[in-house]
Amino acid sequence: MPGRKLETSIHWVMRIVTYSMLAVIAYIIIDIAWHGLPTISWEFLTGFPRRSGAEGGILPAIAGTLLLVTGTIIVALPLGMASAIYLSEYARSGRFTYFIRLAIITLAGVPSIVFGLFGLGLFVLFLKMGASILAGSLTLACMILPTIIVSSEEALKAVPQALREGSLALGATKWETIRRNVLPYSVSGMLTGSILGIGRAAGETAPILLTVAAFYLPKLPRSIFDQVMALPYHLYVLATQMPNADEVRPMQYGTALVLIALVLGLNMFAIIFRNRVRKKYRW
Amino acid sequence: MVGENSSIVKTINLDFYYGAVKALHGISINITPGQATALIGPSGCGKSTFLRTLNRMNDIIDGTRVEGEVYIDNQDIYRGDIDVVALRRKVGMVFQKSNPFPKSIFENIAYGPRIHGFDKSSYNEIVERSLIRAGLWNEVKDRLDKNALDLSGGQQQRLCIARALAVDPRILLMDEPASALDPKSTARIEDLIAELRERYTIIIVTHNMQQAARVSDFTAFFYEGELVEFGATKQIFTKPIKKQTEDYITGRFG
Numbered sequence A: 001m002p003g004r005k006l007e008t009s010i011h012w013v014m015r016i017v018t019y020s021m022l023a024v025i026a027y028i029i030i031d032i033a034w035h036g037l038p039t040i041s042w043e044f045l046t047g048f049p050r051r052s053g054a055e056g057g058i059l060p061a062i063a064g065t066l067l068l069v070t071g072t073i074i075v076a077l078p079l080g081m082a083s084a085i086y087l088s089e090y091a092r093s094g095r096f097t098y099f100i101r102l103a104i105i106t107l108a109g110v111p112s113i114v115f116g117l118f119g120l121g122l123f124v125l126f127l128k129m130g131a132s133i134l135a136g137s138l139t140l141a142c143m144i145l146p147t148i149i150v151s152s153e154e155a156l157k158a159v160p161q162a163l164r165e166g167s168l169a170l171g172a173t174k175w176e177t178i179r180r181n182v183l184p185y186s187v188s189g190m191l192t193g194s195i196l197g198i199g200r201a202a203g204e205t206a207p208i209l210l211t212v213a214a215f216y217l218p219k220l221p222r223s224i225f226d227q228v229m230a231l232p233y234h235l236y237v238l239a240t241q242m243p244n245a246d247e248v249r250p251m252q253y254g255t256a257l258v259l260i261a262l263v264l265g266l267n268m269f270a271i272i273f274r275n276r277v278r279k280k281y282r283w
Numbered sequence B: 001m002v003g004e005n006s007s008i009v010k011t012i013n014l015d016f017y018y019g020a021v022k023a024l025h026g027i028s029i030n031i032t033p034g035q036a037t038a039l040i041g042p043s044g045c046g047k048s049t050f051l052r053t054l055n056r057m058n059d060i061i062d063g064t065r066v067e068g069e070v071y072i073d074n075q076d077i078y079r080g081d082i083d084v085v086a087l088r089r090k091v092g093m094v095f096q097k098s099n100p101f102p103k104s105i106f107e108n109i110a111y112g113p114r115i116h117g118f119d120k121s122s123y124n125e126i127v128e129r130s131l132i133r134a135g136l137w138n139e140v141k142d143r144l145d146k147n148a149l150d151l152s153g154g155q156q157q158r159l160c161i162a163r164a165l166a167v168d169p170r171i172l173l174m175d176e177p178a179s180a181l182d183p184k185s186t187a188r189i190e191d192l193i194a195e196l197r198e199r200y201t202i203i204i205v206t207h208n209m210q211q212a213a214r215v216s217d218f219t220a221f222f223y224e225g226e227l228v229e230f231g232a233t234k235q236i237f238t239k240p241i242k243k244q245t246e247d248y249i250t251g252r253f254g
Helices: A002-039 A042-046 A059-090 A095-109 A112-126 A133-157 A161-169 A174-181 A183-203 A231-240 A249-280 B047-053 B084-090 B105-115 B120-133 B153-165 B183-196 B209-215 B233-238 B243-249
Strands: B009-018 B021-031 B036-040 B064-072 B091-094 B171-175 B201-205 B218-223 B226-232
Touching (some): A002 A249, A042 A059, A059 A095, A059 A133, A059 A174, A059 A183, A059 A249, A112 A133, A133 A183, A161 A174, A174 B105, A183 A231, A183 A249, A231 A249, B021 B226, B036 B047, B047 B171, B084 B091, B105 B120, B153 B171, B153 B183, B183 B209, B201 B209, B209 B233, B218 B233, B218 B243, B226 B233, B226 B243
Parallel strands (some): B036 B201, B036 B218, B091 B171, B171 B201
Antiparallel strands (some): B009 B021, B009 B064, B218 B226
16 A cells, blocks of 8 residues: 555654754764863863963853853843733733734844844943943843743643633632732743743853953952853854864863753753643643 | 512613624613522523623623623622622622632632631631532541642532632622533532522523523523523423523423
8 A cells, every 4th residue: 555655654754854853962962072071170160261261160151151141030030921921911912912922023033143232232332331241141131031921921821711710700809810820830831931041041152242251251250240251152262262273172172061061951950840840730 | 570679680781792792682680689590591692691790700801891780789880980809709600610729629718718818717617618518528628638629520610619608709600510510410519509599699500401490599591692581480481471482491492
């Protein structure tokens, strides 16, 4: 039967495509781990760079990225969650809401270098924050806001309407209903989606390039108005700005490994968290 | 004709719109306290819509509009300054599909008392009393801290009834409360309604003609958004005045 044969071949094509994608990811991770692990040492993780980063450690870059991620979370999470609550629970469906949604989708599609230039123009220059952790965090926050809003809204929409009606029918106000009978079941989903977005922010280079990242700054920042080094930008510097790129190859791999571990760690945490909470609420 | 004082739910020329679609046409009805009233009629006749105008649950649907007057306890509930929270406390509701909150049995019942700021020390007593009235106490008294979603379908619906009773309503709206249940659970709910009608004014939407005949004192027949006939259940089911009512009850349509 030719139909049967076609079924089998389509099945295999799909399977091979999926497996080859896995293979690519596995290759990247294994290659980086293979070349990067020998570089990883206590001194590398906790030491300061020397000779423009050709030697020494990457502590300032690790600290910088962690600070930027933290700053981004502090800014973007409340804003994103509040917007999602407004859109999902309060906004009436109409032309205005439609345009808000359109704006959010558009924002998600803006290239990250444009966010970098926007951050430079607004935060660094116009608001006179200078190249600083504050400016960089705000820029990254703008970039991941759409992700946080969309995933938070999905988490809110996953809560059955019947639970809202049940609460309202008992005389609860809208906000009481949201606070007591919607948010408790959706906040974990909102956080998970947001963490995945934040993982992306941790690895971005373009938005921080113009707003915060230092080429070479072998010390830790004192305040949010200081510049910092950051892992993705440091990696870019090591790979392209060194007189002899081959010589610093181990430093490149080591930095890449730390960055990947950080982002994957964040994502892993989000996924485990989500799976645990999913078991708790079912309807 | 019943006088002004003996009416607990009264509507005058009530029209209801979903956007441009008119779902209720000039409903005027007068429901006396302490009685069970059944709303019957084919799907889409407006009986559920009517029920939901009585505690303003239709407010949460975008683009809906009410014209005419609805009085609960002689108070026009669509006037600007009405307190919807107080209204919904007075007019409890049980939905077609049981909707227990994914919380413990105790917290489900205590939900209403919590939002209305009842004294915390009264929760134990309220939970027990509500569950007893809903005929669920003996089945759950040893596992009040267990998740309500672990209860059976019939138990979940009785939990929702208990939850509505916990804020001490005067009126209980029931939107086909047994339509998703098996016959045995349905019988339990019907027994329960028979008990509750001693204490509360009950308005129940049902598809099931026998159920309407069994549980109600009065019956209102809705057809295509209009109130065709309203009277004592006995009279509606034995000597309906309108031909449409008779056709529906005898199963000629709907």
